Amino acid sequence: MTALPVPVITIGLLVASNVFMTFAWYGHLKDKSVPLITAIFVSWGIAFFEYCLMVPANRIGYGTFNAAQLKTIQEVITLLVFAVFSVLYLKEPLMWNHALGFAFIALGAFFIFHKWV
Numbered sequence: 001m002t003a004l005p006v007p008v009i010t011i012g013l014l015v016a017s018n019v020f021m022t023f024a025w026y027g028h029l030k031d032k033s034v035p036l037i038t039a040i041f042v043s044w045g046i047a048f049f050e051y052c053l054m055v056p057a058n059r060i061g062y063g064t065f066n067a068a069q070l071k072t073i074q075e076v077i078t079l080l081v082f083a084v085f086s087v088l089y090l091k092e093p094l095m096w097n098h099a100l101g102f103a104f105i106a107l108g109a110f111f112i113f114h115k116w117v
Contacts (some may be wrong), residue, residue: 010061014074017053018081020046026082030090074114079105 004012024046028039063071079102086092 004028006060006064010070011077012055013053013057014077016080017050018056018074019079020050020053021078021087022081022085024050025089026085029045066103070114072109075105076109 024043027046028034028043031049034042058070061073065073083094083098087094
């Protein structure tokens with residue numbers, strides 16, 4: 001049995017960690033009747049699992065990716081996960097300006113990953 005390639009493991013862990021992170025940071029917005037202190041502690045609890053995935057993702061991925069590439073992958077995944085979360089969980093539509101902003105960030109990712117000579 002062969003192990004999964006480092007980029008697959010790294011990106012998979014980053015996606016999973018971002019799902020936790022997005023719920024920790026934004027999940028409480030759906031029900032603002034929950035007391036703020038409760039939202040804070042629940043968010044901290046969720047964020048613990050995000051860290052349990054994020055730290056290994058960066059540790060495993062570093063070397064295959066440099067730090068700037070890891071951060072760029074993280075940010076692109078964050079936006080993709082947030083876009084899905086925003087539409088499906090918060091029921092907020094994505095507008096043309098959101099898509100354009102995300103496209104500019106993707107363009108930035110191109111510049112980070114392109115091999116310049």
